[in-house]
Amino acid sequence: MKAVVTGAAGFIGSHLAESLLSDGTEVLGIDCFTDYYPRAAKEQNLAPLRDHEGFRLVEGRLQELDLGPLFDGADHVYHLAAQAGVRASWGRDFEHYTDHNVLASQRVLEAALAAGAPRVVYASSSSVYGEASDLPLREDGPCRPVSPYGVTKLAAEHLAVLYHRSYGLPTVSLRYFTVFGPRQRPDMAFHRFFKAALDDEPVRVFGDGRQTRDFTFVSDIVAATRAAAVSGRAGSVYNVGGGERVELNHVLRLIEEISERPLHIQREEVQRGDMRDTFADTTAARRDLGFQSRVRLEEGLSREWDWLRRRR
Numbered sequence: 001m002k003a004v005v006t007g008a009a010g011f012i013g014s015h016l017a018e019s020l021l022s023d024g025t026e027v028l029g030i031d032c033f034t035d036y037y038p039r040a041a042k043e044q045n046l047a048p049l050r051d052h053e054g055f056r057l058v059e060g061r062l063q064e065l066d067l068g069p070l071f072d073g074a075d076h077v078y079h080l081a082a083q084a085g086v087r088a089s090w091g092r093d094f095e096h097y098t099d100h101n102v103l104a105s106q107r108v109l110e111a112a113l114a115a116g117a118p119r120v121v122y123a124s125s126s127s128v129y130g131e132a133s134d135l136p137l138r139e140d141g142p143c144r145p146v147s148p149y150g151v152t153k154l155a156a157e158h159l160a161v162l163y164h165r166s167y168g169l170p171t172v173s174l175r176y177f178t179v180f181g182p183r184q185r186p187d188m189a190f191h192r193f194f195k196a197a198l199d200d201e202p203v204r205v206f207g208d209g210r211q212t213r214d215f216t217f218v219s220d221i222v223a224a225t226r227a228a229a230v231s232g233r234a235g236s237v238y239n240v241g242g243g244e245r246v247e248l249n250h251v252l253r254l255i256e257e258i259s260e261r262p263l264h265i266q267r268e269e270v271q272r273g274d275m276r277d278t279f280a281d282t283t284a285a286r287r288d289l290g291f292q293s294r295v296r297l298e299e300g301l302s303r304e305w306d307w308l309r310r311r312r
Helices: 011-022 039-050 067-071 091-114 148-167 189-199 218-231 248-259 283-289 297-311
Strands: 002-006 026-031 055-059 076-079 119-125 171-176 202-206 236-240 264-268
Touching: 002 011, 011 026, 011 039, 011 218, 026 039, 039 055, 067 091, 076 091, 076 218, 091 119, 091 148, 119 148, 119 218, 148 171, 171 218, 189 202, 189 248, 189 297, 202 248, 218 236, 218 283, 236 283, 248 297
Parallel strands: 002 026, 002 076, 026 055, 076 119, 119 171, 171 236, 202 264
Antiparallel strands: none
């Protein structure tokens, strides 16, 4: 088996590539090392992969690479590369999001079509939903993103569906809900909170902390992503969530217990583009992908804390 993983140096992409390699799959990783966060962190993500004989990394932009030879012979293409970050997607930086999230996705779909139509699994986001009055969120519910980032992720989803309907390209999109765990990006909440605990620094919390999220451990995300390549219905979209609706203030208390350090919380204004509540209905993923969240929040937080301490 051969798989292509775009965004292989990222948080989720590196875990996915590692999982595929462990099962004997040949993995070609693609990453352009955008400067959204330091390259050194991504190089650390790649460290377990670089010495594996079944792994090859190609550095470059999906918008510029000749993807045909790279996709040739691939059984599956996992498209995880993206410009991340809700709050940074406003203003002049929006062009980075249209470039990396929309144009790059269209190039991936075109290349897959030309390479004999391997199944394409696209990593989307719960950000496509925006504010919703009815929870849990269902795939057939309204999508009204409240951030430019969410708009671009939804646009790429639409492209994936179009390529399936128009050309028969087998595409599956997964809406990830707040992924956490070892290798988490440094701008993400749990990484920031644990780092603040380590360094005895203030913890910036946007809003009153009563907002809720459906937190999903990275190994559960990887399992769902791999299952989508095998049993996901072509042209479909699936929610992938942890199965619990948790208030942020509760997470802060858990982090204090796990780290055995008090957090010095600094409240700030709610940021534009931040969703108030998320909670995934994963009925479809359970039915078609056999998905079941296996790592509870407390266990996942402990694993991330241990990883961050080891990095130090």
